[in-house]
Amino acid sequence: MIFSKKRNREAKNTKDAQFLDRISPKGGIVFKDRYVKKGDGFETCLIVYGFPKRNGAYWMASISDFPDSIVTIDVSSADQKQLLYNLNQALSEHESRYLHDRKITDTKSAQNRYLELTGLYDDIYEGEVVKNVLVRIYLSARTRDELEEKVASTLSDLESGGYKGALHLNLLEDDFKALQRPLSTQREKAIVPLYTKEITSSTLAAGIHTHYTKLHDPEGTYYGQCLFSDGAVLLDPFHSDSSRKFYNSIVLGKMGSGKSTLLKKIALTEIIKGNKVRVFDASGEFFLLAKDFGGAFLSLDGRDNRINPLHIYSTSADKNRTQEENDQISFQNHMSKLDVFFTYLFPELTSSERAELTHFIYNFYIQRGIITEKNVKGACFYEPERYGVLSDFVLFLGAYLASSDITSIKRERAETLQLKIKSLLLNYKTIFDGPSTFDIGSKKVAVFNVKGIANLPKEVFEAILFNVLNILWNEMLENVTYGEGAEEGNQNQKYLLILDESHRLINSSSAQSILTFYENFMREARKYLAGIVLSSHLLDDFGDNVGGTMNRLFQLTQYKFIFKQDISSKKTFEEVFSKELTKSEINLLPTFGVGECLLSISGFANIAFKVSLGYEEEEKYLVTGGI
Numbered sequence: 001m002i003f004s005k006k007r008n009r010e011a012k013n014t015k016d017a018q019f020l021d022r023i024s025p026k027g028g029i030v031f032k033d034r035y036v037k038k039g040d041g042f043e044t045c046l047i048v049y050g051f052p053k054r055n056g057a058y059w060m061a062s063i064s065d066f067p068d069s070i071v072t073i074d075v076s077s078a079d080q081k082q083l084l085y086n087l088n089q090a091l092s093e094h095e096s097r098y099l100h101d102r103k104i105t106d107t108k109s110a111q112n113r114y115l116e117l118t119g120l121y122d123d124i125y126e127g128e129v130v131k132n133v134l135v136r137i138y139l140s141a142r143t144r145d146e147l148e149e150k151v152a153s154t155l156s157d158l159e160s161g162g163y164k165g166a167l168h169l170n171l172l173e174d175d176f177k178a179l180q181r182p183l184s185t186q187r188e189k190a191i192v193p194l195y196t197k198e199i200t201s202s203t204l205a206a207g208i209h210t211h212y213t214k215l216h217d218p219e220g221t222y223y224g225q226c227l228f229s230d231g232a233v234l235l236d237p238f239h240s241d242s243s244r245k246f247y248n249s250i251v252l253g254k255m256g257s258g259k260s261t262l263l264k265k266i267a268l269t270e271i272i273k274g275n276k277v278r279v280f281d282a283s284g285e286f287f288l289l290a291k292d293f294g295g296a297f298l299s300l301d302g303r304d305n306r307i308n309p310l311h312i313y314s315t316s317a318d319k320n321r322t323q324e325e326n327d328q329i330s331f332q333n334h335m336s337k338l339d340v341f342f343t344y345l346f347p348e349l350t351s352s353e354r355a356e357l358t359h360f361i362y363n364f365y366i367q368r369g370i371i372t373e374k375n376v377k378g379a380c381f382y383e384p385e386r387y388g389v390l391s392d393f394v395l396f397l398g399a400y401l402a403s404s405d406i407t408s409i410k411r412e413r414a415e416t417l418q419l420k421i422k423s424l425l426l427n428y429k430t431i432f433d434g435p436s437t438f439d440i441g442s443k444k445v446a447v448f449n450v451k452g453i454a455n456l457p458k459e460v461f462e463a464i465l466f467n468v469l470n471i472l473w474n475e476m477l478e479n480v481t482y483g484e485g486a487e488e489g490n491q492n493q494k495y496l497l498i499l500d501e502s503h504r505l506i507n508s509s510s511a512q513s514i515l516t517f518y519e520n521f522m523r524e525a526r527k528y529l530a531g532i533v534l535s536s537h538l539l540d541d542f543g544d545n546v547g548g549t550m551n552r553l554f555q556l557t558q559y560k561f562i563f564k565q566d567i568s569s570k571k572t573f574e575e576v577f578s579k580e581l582t583k584s585e586i587n588l589l590p591t592f593g594v595g596e597c598l599l600s601i602s603g604f605a606n607i608a609f610k611v612s613l614g615y616e617e618e619e620k621y622l623v624t625g626g627i
Contacts, residue, residue: 025038025039026039027039031176034167034172035147041140041142041143042143044139044147045167045176046151046158046167047136048063049164049165050164051163051197051199057207058229059207061207063163066137066154070137070138072178072179073134074133074135074178074183075131075132075204076131076132076184078198080130084124087120087124091114091117094111094113094114094117095114098111123200128200129200130198130200130201131198131204132198133196133197134183137154174189174190174191213607215232215233215601215607217239219236220236221235221269223609223612224609224611225610225612226607227608227610228608237266237559238275243601244601244602244603246531246558247525247531247558248525248533248557248559249533249558250533250535250536250557250560251534251536252536253562253564253597254537255537258595258611259535259537259561261611261613262563262611263535264289266533267289275444275493275494276475276495276496277446278445278495278498280498281449282451283451286447289445290445293444293445295444295447297447298438298440298447298449299452300448300450300452300465301430301431302431302432303430305438307436307468307471308387308389308432310338310364310388310390312331312370312379313471314326314330314474315330315333315470327376327379331371331380338358338361339354340466341467343511344462344466345424345460347459347511349420353413353416356417360414361393363396365387367396368386368388370386384435385435387435389433390425391425394421397414397418401414401415401418431460431464441475441478450500462504465504466517473524475495476524479493479530496530496533497525497533498533502535503542506550519556522556522557534553534557538565538566538569539565539569539572539576540572550576554577555602558602559602560577560580560599560601562599563596563597564589565589565590565592567590570586570590573589574586580600580606581600582606585598593610596610597610
């Protein structure tokens, strides 16, 4: 028993000399009043004991971002009972000062402080937790003079930010050991009371200093600087990794907030990279961009270019299918497109009338030899004149009506359809009646002048743009070619489509067939290295039920650029983007200045940044404002 106790005492007194040698300061250590002297230099520690009365978001960055320093922030919960006692004492004191002090400034000061403490008490009553916070800043240098310079510079920086700091004279040994001790142990071992500061947990959370966001895509272009850190945004909208799988975007921003500038910057960047860019331009701002890069600036009023709605374009290029199978899918897509097209033009048509119209068009193609009843092979590859135009289709309906063996219902439907199409051609023959004449395949950039048709009736405007989209879908399918014989440049060429004022094309009141078309367009785009950018002023522009019918489309956007918004839109954003944006991020939106936006990358990160422009960008292309 005696030997056992002796062995236990020896075990307790045993020290691991090798371990101590590895962790001990080389050359020894001596603690002085203002510094710590070590074998390789000098160290000291500053205590932050004073804080500003008002702090913004990420305020702790200003006390933790000193070069060549170690900053420790010790946190513990305050004693609730003692805290309430101190609050009660302070409230009594300031109430007495307010009632009895003779100087107006003293009574006003006492009143303000009393109101602050009353607010704190109310917060604590509602569940707010108060924390004890102790901030230390450790500095080091080779010489004492260098160390003193660092101390002076750091104290000056602290004071400029409204903080107060000081050296812990003759207590640097405790500060040195505090690096390895929790706050409770520091308090037990302290010779004098610690300089802890009582801070509410919500204020502490708002000050979180580990906020250094940045975005550095391997092939990214400089888009701007993060708002709350020094991080840069180097964005490649076509970057692909485990969390970013598609390339669609939505850009939202009030007039004058910087939305149009971002759209032009995106377009310019992709043109310079050699990618194809197509733009629905609602204001004429992209004209110079198209001109300088040898692109096309196209009018959609039918004077210079026309798209025949009866022209069958290829919309399937699956290399795992035969040509006949791809043609069959393309023809089915075309007939579905025509249903949407005529839904735009004639929204009052019943489902039976639209079905009858589809049947008439099918027979029209058979009559012209485009297809047979059993085969549609080659239907996408005829000369434009072969497909016929709407005036030819009107004649076809006339011939049908001239026959005697049709029912009264079919006759009535045919007469209704013939009358509607005749009326359409009477007013808009130059736009809709003629073979397709668009040829933009060789152009890197093509801008469609939407401004010139903006005053047309809503249904005609939408039908024209929808018609153009079908050509662009066909062009998108041909954008990338793979395999033997494919040109090297075509295997990685990106395709970007920008739809400015997209709410005029699609919104919560759109027919389901229209929503389905755009949904399929956005789903298919990634397969052909294509991205679609939807743009509008406000989220509410897409309609009252934007959180319902439109939500599927928003979910297909990888990137969401949100510029300044009305505070009244807060509820809509919470409904639509509740899984992607926090409440604090939504609250930021009405406070943004010009060019400031929140970039939400689905499944990756949310980054608040300000769009930056190069000199040439600003001078030549991006000087014009929004619509």
